[in-house]
Amino acid sequence: MKLSLSPAQTGIGYDKNCPMRDVLDCIGDRWSLLVLAYLSAGTLRFTELKRAIGDISQRMLSQTLRSLERDGYLSRHAYPTVPPKVEYTLTALGTSLLERVEPLLLWANENHAKVLKAREAYVPPPAAAPL
Template identity: 50%
Template sequence: MSVANTAVSSQVGPPASNGPCGDDHCGIRDVLDRLGDRWTVLVIVELSKGVRRFRELERAIPGISQRMLTLTTKRLCRDGLVQRTAYPTIPPQVDYRLTPMGRSLAEMVNALADWSRDHMDAMADARADWDAEQEVPQHSPR
């Protein structure tokens, strides 16, 4: 490969301005990064049902470790989506609740969950149809 080709293929152009917002400053990447992790949506869905203590969240979300729940709730608190309240009791009690911004996100997440339930059979059928159409015919022996 020539040096010119390498330069062209590794060249970085100007920032894209055709995204959903028309520029890169609308915050969609941050939101998708947060929602795209494995546990955030599950924590938000559980907290949309009401205030939960740490252990209640841990029991309600199968497979989440204590460490991952701690990291996820800290990130959600940092983003202003969840409020953490610690009570000065022995042993200490901590509960989590959605903030108003978190509740507005939960409405959209729950709408997406409703949509996915309503369309999961149609999507499974579409995948099966696609897979059947994409099958490569077996070569006949010569």
């Protein structure tokens, strides 16, 4: 499959304001797509997200949620209760992103074993001799 427009045709990648790099900087990290995928099932509280993901630290989850909220992918609703109750919900923008990323998530699940096998079989090239 070939992209309909090449990066050269769209101007993508030529400056610091590149749309592709800007968006991928946020969603291309280790946790963002996972958080969005869990929120696709509905509104969740911080502790529910933490429990669902498992191996993410509280600090990293907080940073990820803040970044996703800043970029408009999710909304945060804090209730004035003791202890505080905070819920996170996908926005229309977040839902739109997940609709486009879902094929990638499915591909990853279907091909994970092949990727692991390729990693095991990989032999790095010998180091270049110093000049």
